[in-house]
Amino acid sequence: MHNTNFVTTPFGRRSMTLGMLANQYDASDIEPGKSIDKWKLFRALCEARTVFGVSDRALAVLNALLSFYPENTLSQENGLVIFPSNAQLSLRAHGIAPATLRRHLAALVNAGLLIRKDSPNGKRYARRDRKGEIDEAFGFSLAALVARADEIFAHAARIAADRDRLRITKERLSICRRDIAKLIEIALDEQAPDDWLMIQSTFQSIAGTIPRTPHISDLTAVLEELEMLRGEVLIRLERRLETQKQSAKESQTERHIQNTNLKNIFESEPCAGTNSAPDLTKEPVSSQCQREENLSHPTARTADTPQSALSEPEQLTGTTVQASRSAPLKSFPLGLVIQACPDVVSYGSSGKVESWRDLMTAAIVIRSMLAISPSVYQEACDVMGPENAATVMACMLQRAEHIKSAGGYLRHLTRRAHCGEFAIGPMLMALARSRGLLERHAG
Known part of the structure; x- marks a missing residue:
């Protein structure tokens, strides 16, 4: 038979509940030799008090109760019942009122942290043997605290970890907000191209969703959005810096390029005399430069190439790929890009690509998916233009x-575009032909 001598019921009109009975059963299963530092356990309980539903005043009463335990270590060998009177408890609890003291003692019992062991008349006392040792005591048993020590420590550790995560997330959020605000301020002061007022409005709307008393999940979601926005802002500013560097390089080499072109002109088409008016019947200077350049690069197409030797996209546009050296890449309608590259739609915002901005946003996601470094993609944007670079990403x-x-x-495509040897048209048309779009339009 199971030993049931540990079961005790409250005195007088106090009611007995199944929860109290369960706590007594749990307290009777304390491992032999188990001992807990009472003040470490109390500090852990203060950390996890919201889990157990006890107030700070109730913890003050528990602190006073623990002060009556003679040892610093709670163990069954030293006995776990303390029996101070309400008057003594009130003094150690900083003069708490008797009615308030009884209410908080009941709260500790209901929370399963104390067990009442009432005497026949409800008084708290201890009966000693002939040697002066305590034979039996009536009062409050601390066995429930010892039995639930592991649970209390586990909850305290989790709450402390959550608090640290919240603190770190708040720090990261503050830094991210500061970075975005100052970067946007730089862009507005420098009058950098792009809709920075719209980006600033987006930043303010995201920051405005932070609640007054945020939970860790709320801050994590906002932090993810702000970090994505900060990345977008940095990409746009890096693009601006690369454009400035490229302009500086071009200004340094501009005189050399002009001298080289003039030398080629004089070598290929010497003038009949000096200070004479230009003959409009002769070939334009730009055509002379083009022919001379084609002669120095045998692999490039010349202006004399038969029309039938050109690829189908070049026949449609009526220009050669080499002609793009003196002009920016030709852009194509967004609708044609989507028809030729339908897979890009899945990477747009909310699964849609309805504008060039959506396509450029999807291109950034595709860049990460294809493991293309930001610097390589930024160089493509600088050389081809943001819209054309996004179109190339959709084709890839x-x-x-x-x-x-x-x-x-x-x-490789960026280098070819920089040298004027790349056009997007053939790439789009090849994809369109592979999907049968051109045949359907022709039919």
Whole structure:
């Protein structure tokens, strides 16, 4: 038979509940030799008091109770019942009123942290043997605290970890907000191209969703959005810096390039005399430069190439790829890009690409997915333009399974575009033909 001598019921009109009975059963299963530092346990309980539903005043009463335990270590060998009177408890609890004291003692019992062991007349006292040792005591048993010590420490550790996470997240959020605000301020002061007022409005709307008393999950969601926005702002500002660097390089080499072109002109088409008016019947200077350059680069197409030798996209546009050296890349309608590269739609905002801004946003996601470094993509944007670079990313996504190194391939296309040897039209038309779009339009 199970030993039931540990079961005790309250005195007088106090009611007995199944919860109290369960606490007594749990307290009877304390491991032999288990001992707990009472003040470490009390500090852990203060940390986890919201889990157990006890107030700070109730903890003050428990602190006074623990002060009556003669040892610093709670163990069954030393006995776990304390029996101070309400008057003594009130003094050690900083003069708490008797009615308030009884209410908080009842709260500790209901929370399963104390067990009443009442005497026949409800008084708290201890009966001693002939040697002066305590034979039996009536009062409050601390066995429930010892039995639930592991649970209390676990809750305290979790709450402390959550508090640290909240603190760190708040710090990261503050730094991220500061970075975005100052970066936008720089862009507005420098009058950098882009809709910075819209970006500032987006930043303010995201920051405005932070609640007054935030939970860790609320801050984590806001932090993710702000970090994405900070990344977008940095990409745009890096693009501005790269453009300035490129302009500085071009200004340094401009005189050299002009002298080289003039030398080629004089070598290929010497003038009949000096200070004479230009002959409009002769070939324009730009055509002379083009022919001379084609002669020095045998692999490039010349203006004399038969029309039938041109690819189908070049016949449609009526220009050669080499002609783009003196002009920016030709952009194509967004609708044609979406028709030729339908896979890009899945990477747009909310699964839609309805504007060039949506396409450029999707291109950033595709860049990360294809493991293309930000610097390589930024260089493509500087050379081709943001819209054309996003179009190239959509084409690369459509043919991703045939590209071994996406970063190297984009770097190669950027170099060709910089030299005027690349056009987007053939790439789009090839994808359109592969999907049968041109045949449907022709039919």
